[in-house]
Amino acid sequence: MVSDDLFADPPEDTQEEILQAAFEVLQEQGYSGLSIQRIANKVGLQKASIYYHYPDKDDLLLSFVDHILDRMESDLIRTADVSPKRQLEDILDSLLLDDRASTSAVEISPPSDNLLKVFIQIRAQATHNSDYQDRIAAIDERHEEHLAAIIQRGIDAGEFRDVNPNQVATALSTFILGSFSRRATGTPVSLEPVHKSMCSYLENSVYI
Amino acid sequence: MVSDDLFADPPEDTQEEILQAAFEVLQEQGYSGLSIQRIANKVGLQKASIYYHYPDKDDLLLSFVDHILDRMESDLIRTADVSPKRQLEDILDSLLLDDRASTSAVEISPPSDNLLKVFIQIRAQATHNSDYQDRIAAIDERHEEHLAAIIQRGIDAGEFRDVNPNQVATALSTFILGSFSRRATGTPVSLEPVHKSMCSYLENSVYI
DNA sequence: ACAAGACTAACAAACGTTCAGTCGGTAAAA
DNA sequence: TTTTACCGACTGAACGTTTGTTAGTCTTGT
Numbered sequence: 001m002v003s004d005d006l007f008a009d010p011p012e013d014t015q016e017e018i019l020q021a022a023f024e025v026l027q028e029q030g031y032s033g034l035s036i037q038r039i040a041n042k043v044g045l046q047k048a049s050i051y052y053h054y055p056d057k058d059d060l061l062l063s064f065v066d067h068i069l070d071r072m073e074s075d076l077i078r079t080a081d082v083s084p085k086r087q088l089e090d091i092l093d094s095l096l097l098d099d100r101a102s103t104s105a106v107e108i109s110p111p112s113d114n115l116l117k118v119f120i121q122i123r124a125q126a127t128h129n130s131d132y133q134d135r136i137a138a139i140d141e142r143h144e145e146h147l148a149a150i151i152q153r154g155i156d157a158g159e160f161r162d163v164n165p166n167q168v169a170t171a172l173s174t175f176i177l178g179s180f181s182r183r184a185t186g187t188p189v190s191l192e193p194v195h196k197s198m199c200s201y202l203e204n205s206v207y208i
Numbered sequence: 209m210v211s212d213d214l215f216a217d218p219p220e221d222t223q224e225e226i227l228q229a230a231f232e233v234l235q236e237q238g239y240s241g242l243s244i245q246r247i248a249n250k251v252g253l254q255k256a257s258i259y260y261h262y263p264d265k266d267d268l269l270l271s272f273v274d275h276i277l278d279r280m281e282s283d284l285i286r287t288a289d290v291s292p293k294r295q296l297e298d299i300l301d302s303l304l305l306d307d308r309a310s311t312s313a314v315e316i317s318p319p320s321d322n323l324l325k326v327f328i329q330i331r332a333q334a335t336h337n338s339d340y341q342d343r344i345a346a347i348d349e350r351h352e353e354h355l356a357a358i359i360q361r362g363i364d365a366g367e368f369r370d371v372n373p374n375q376v377a378t379a380l381s382t383f384i385l386g387s388f389s390r391r392a393t394g395t396p397v398s399l400e401p402v403h404k405s406m407c408s409y410l411e412n413s414v415y416i
Numbered sequence: 417a418c419a420a421g422a423c424t425a426a427c428a429a430a431c432g433t434t435c436a437g438t439c440g441g442t443a444a445a446a
Numbered sequence: 447t448t449t450t451a452c453c454g455a456c457t458g459a460a461c462g463t464t465t466g467t468t469a470g471t472c473t474t475g476t
Binding site: 023028029030031032117120121123124125126127129133134136137140160164166167168170171174175177178179181182186187189191192193194196197198200202203204 | 238325332333336337342345348364372374375376379382386389390395399402409
């Protein structure tokens, strides 16, 4: 099983190693299989040793979720010094297209399949856990604000019509979320048609 | 806790009562809290009694998932004897708008919040369990075929442009999935802006 | 009397958690 | 320089609880 990393740099302390292990266990066993024992096995520690680094499981999971969501957010939100239209298309390209034949100005790498799967699982916990719900809601909100700002820039620059930025932003982020959910939970299907429809929406309803 | 029913008619045999109980436990405790003990408590039985009705937990969960997905699919897929354009709009209205000020021709009730939450949780299991993955993929496919058929009818009837039905259908179903995920995992937010954007996409890119 | 359906009781395994103890290394005291 | 104390990191064993599951028994309607 090839599993990519939770951290940009290789984990330095044991705490980070533990979070990386949790990341892998969650991919393989799902949230209900995410036990201290399995995390410990993955790190190569006794399960009692986990309690030296984290006071309890809840605390460990909280740290873990924070890291995952931070990582996810950094993939979703990037500033770039290009035209609004170009920026919007770069975002959609990088998030929805699998092949990296990217003509993108800024190098935006899409969330990996593994990160997406974990993200979707954490999101699912938000259905019954209000702590998770708050964090997810916060991410959604910031993502939308980011998109709305781009659209507002486009309107100001005369590139976009006088649409409601928040409305379009909500639609875009909902669309992106749907694509992520598809990629993570269905059979691997090309999102190219989705991307095409999205572009034609922008062409015909948003751009001048 | 007000929980709506998994079955249209009140459950008749104990087997159905058990599935209904599982439905409620899953809402309250999530997938990792879905234990035989809690299901038994909810039905008012000893946990050993569950094993009189189902051979083991796997089998119970399989039946449960089948029921949930059937129910979900029947909400997603409805035939109606109206114009393609009207049918498409009825579908979007019923799936995305919360208030029931519906001017819909056929009475389409949207999936309840509880059903959506459970659906999203089951979907999340598909990230690491191939049995679930297959079922989810099958649902997605039938949902898309349903939408594609409507679009094809629209093209034939001269109401729609000569778009690629499958491409548009994929986009629509992805969009709907995103809305569901939003409703189930974020803070309760109005999907009205999403609906508006979707309509303007159809107006400007699909309808004649 | 018979079978359907629910019960009690017990099982091994896995769960999260605690705690006393061990080991290597570093810093202070002799 | 040797001894002592300390400390961070980890181990091993045990705890009480919950998990899924089985076996056997009792109750109830036919």
